Amino acid sequence: MTEHFPSKIGLSQQFSCSYLPEQQEQLLVILDPSCYTPARFEGLLELGFRRSGDQIYRPHCPKCSACQSMRIPAKRFIASKSQKRKFKKAINDFSVTVSHKERDEYYPLYEKYISLRHSDGSMYPPNRLQYESFLFCHWLPITFLELWHESKLIAVAVTDTMPNSLSAIYTFFDPDYEQYSLGNVMIMVQIDHATKLDKDFVYLGYQIDSCKKMRYKSQFLPSQRFVNDVWIDQVS
Template sequence: MTEHLPARLGLSQQFDCSYLPDRQEQLLVILDPSCYCPDKFEQLLALGFRRSGDQIYRPHCPICNACNSVRVLAQQFTPSKSQKRKLNKAKKVFTVSYSEYERAEYYPLYCKYITQRHQDGSMFPPDQSQYESFLFCQWLPVTFIELRDDDKLVAVAVTDCMHNAISAIYTFFDPDYEHYSIGSIMIMEQIQFAKQQAKQFVYLGYQIDECNKMKYKTQFLPAQKHIGDEWLAI
């Protein structure tokens, strides 16, 4: 399974799109159990798939193709002048650490983030079972990249790890620190983590040009966008 989709696939029902309010969303879901391992998931990432919890999916909408997977070429990434300023500002305040296990302090931070930043989204109000089923995975190694102000947890980037790539699943942070551009900082920390681990790609999920909230993903260069069956330079 290097160029073709697995034989066992499912198609979800249509539902309201979370990003484009005038659209309907539908998902192509992997049903083949043999695909649920790091090596085959990495091949599926290269075909535009992603995971949510334990499930692997890809948008397969009937009249829309606005979602395009984006990946950063980690080893060639160089921060822009603006990104360097953000990094230098953050280095004066924060420290970065890594964990292979969830910590009890994550969920309260997640709740604060969702409650203050995403009251209009599908994850509000925050719920423990939804949090666990969305972020964690039983068949794939997950690294939690932590940002701290002294001992205070400020941000967590949930990051999947494969042989040649990492995938940015979700970042949540303390809204009190929003002026530090925490979202951008955590993506650059994921890129730095990929460099340290000699990974080629950092998958950032789906870019939706028509959604202002998603445009930030093309600011980390060099990068590629998955259009049709090809990865094209951004």
């Protein structure tokens, strides 16, 4: 690791965890302005940090360590037979495009996704301010990997771009196409995009084994988890 732990760090108040409601969540928040560049942020990703909007943070919960950063070594990824089948079907039926600017179609798709797929979560009901403050960032280049069914936008993977890696921020898709497993497909689209750009890693955020909604990430192998401040290979 090339990045040192920043000296200017804040600690948030405790609040109820949105993934494990019985737990209290607390965050370390980066306060040093010099950290807010793609290269410095990439070093912080290696230390288990992540971004939400313009803010860089890492869980620092008083009684829980369930959140483990997860990344895919893009050039070593081997899709399972099921993943290959889903990816091939989606690529045959739809088209992938890359955009570096937000489109008007994004927010209606996001709103539909949250309303129909996550009406029991902390992001419901959706609104534009929440959407913008969560997904977008003023100091980092963002790539939007899109999936289109002819002229209809059906999925967007919001992806941060750093010198040697990509970071998957959030994917939203049309629930009418749920049978295509678009959440999993868009992770493979990000991994494929990373290999084309010769990036080393795709960061997938935090894996929480005890949270059912998060378990899908563990299906992508080989992967690495950040456990006790060390990246550990996961092959099964």
